[in-house]
Amino acid sequence: MNNTAYMQFERAQWAELRNNVALPLSEEDLQQLQGINESLSIDEVIEIYLPLSRLLNLYVETQQYRHTVRDKFLNSNHEHVPYIIGIAGSVAVGKSTTARILQALLSLWPQHPKVALVTTDGFLRPNKDLVARNLMHKKGFPESFDIKALVDFVAAIKSGKESVSAPIYSHLTYDILPDQTLSVEKPDIVILEGLNVLQTAINYPDHPHRVFVSDFVDFSIFVDADMDLLKQWYIQRFLKFREGAFTDPDAYFHSYSKMSEREAITIASKIWDEINGVNLQENIRPTRDRANLVLNKATNHQVSSVKLRK
Numbered sequence: 001m002n003n004t005a006y007m008q009f010e011r012a013q014w015a016e017l018r019n020n021v022a023l024p025l026s027e028e029d030l031q032q033l034q035g036i037n038e039s040l041s042i043d044e045v046i047e048i049y050l051p052l053s054r055l056l057n058l059y060v061e062t063q064q065y066r067h068t069v070r071d072k073f074l075n076s077n078h079e080h081v082p083y084i085i086g087i088a089g090s091v092a093v094g095k096s097t098t099a100r101i102l103q104a105l106l107s108l109w110p111q112h113p114k115v116a117l118v119t120t121d122g123f124l125r126p127n128k129d130l131v132a133r134n135l136m137h138k139k140g141f142p143e144s145f146d147i148k149a150l151v152d153f154v155a156a157i158k159s160g161k162e163s164v165s166a167p168i169y170s171h172l173t174y175d176i177l178p179d180q181t182l183s184v185e186k187p188d189i190v191i192l193e194g195l196n197v198l199q200t201a202i203n204y205p206d207h208p209h210r211v212f213v214s215d216f217v218d219f220s221i222f223v224d225a226d227m228d229l230l231k232q233w234y235i236q237r238f239l240k241f242r243e244g245a246f247t248d249p250d251a252y253f254h255s256y257s258k259m260s261e262r263e264a265i266t267i268a269s270k271i272w273d274e275i276n277g278v279n280l281q282e283n284i285r286p287t288r289d290r291a292n293l294v295l296n297k298a299t300n301h302q303v304s305s306v307k308l309r310k
């Protein structure tokens, strides 16, 4: 008996769905997509993300229709509130890249929805608070976030408020930027990505809240990959930062740009084993089965299978 809550698609089966997608991509669109990430292949966009954007576009339309039906029933006229797509998964799995691809593709559909992108990293507590709470080695763990501020933020977006602002986290300074905020001005769609998008009370035993981020998320995606690949991607990205952003003297990890590649790999590997890998096992992967859709990635970030809730 098949008692799973998901329909499972192998890569080839999912890719076939692109034949149902009537969205021709121009040369310019392809160039824009390629600009998101130099290692992203266009085949990957066409075979995996294009059908996914079509499905999401249909869900958004259906939601808008439901609101129209509700307004008819109530004999009133309420404004639409943004549709929220949540993207969860490990550090370095590619949440922000997935979010940017979907943002670009969704904006190309004929309705040209305005799509905003928000990362929950902005709700990490500033370093000074983490130091005071002895949590600097727990960045990304539930207790390192101001979860109440995050829930209030998504609730405000869903209330239809004209402008809602979020703090910004910088990977360069490794801290919340003191005088900058991101403002979300009632777009059609908000893509909210972060480690904690699907977390619930179990993850926050010391700060019990009755309402969670996922209560406001209309459609959730969990991006997953095997542990050894994730560690490898984390180390690769660390080395990329080391050659790029960390060479900036203002970078928190500037000293890493001066050490040998071998030393840098040892450090990245330790950070993975002691922080990000542990957080994945304890607090992130256990939320996977709450997602509406799971993208499983294999070597080179290629999606190997897709699971969609029945």
Ligand SMILES: Nc1ncnc2c1ncn2[C@@H]1O[C@H](COP(=O)(O)OP(=O)(O)OP(=O)(O)O)[C@@H](O)[C@H]1O
Pocket (backbone or CB within 6 Å): 037, 039, 040, 041, 044, 089, 090, 091, 092, 093, 094, 095, 096, 097, 098, 195, 233, 236, 237, 240, 300, 301
């Ligand atoms: N589809 C893809 N194709 C090729 N490379 C990718 C893809 N997605 C992500 N990557 C690479 O994987 C690494 C991690 O990606 P990204 O920064 O999007 O992850 P993330 O999950 O948002 O990480 P974090 O939680 O630390 O912010 C980056 O080096 C990125 O270039």
Ligand SMILES: CC(C)(CO)[C@@H](O)C(=O)NCCC(=O)O
Pocket (backbone or CB within 6 Å): 091, 121, 139, 140, 141, 195, 271, 275, 276
């Ligand atoms: C900011 C987070 C928590 C999530 O993106 C992560 O990238 C991070 O900084 N983790 C802490 C350990 C590390 O430096 O990777």
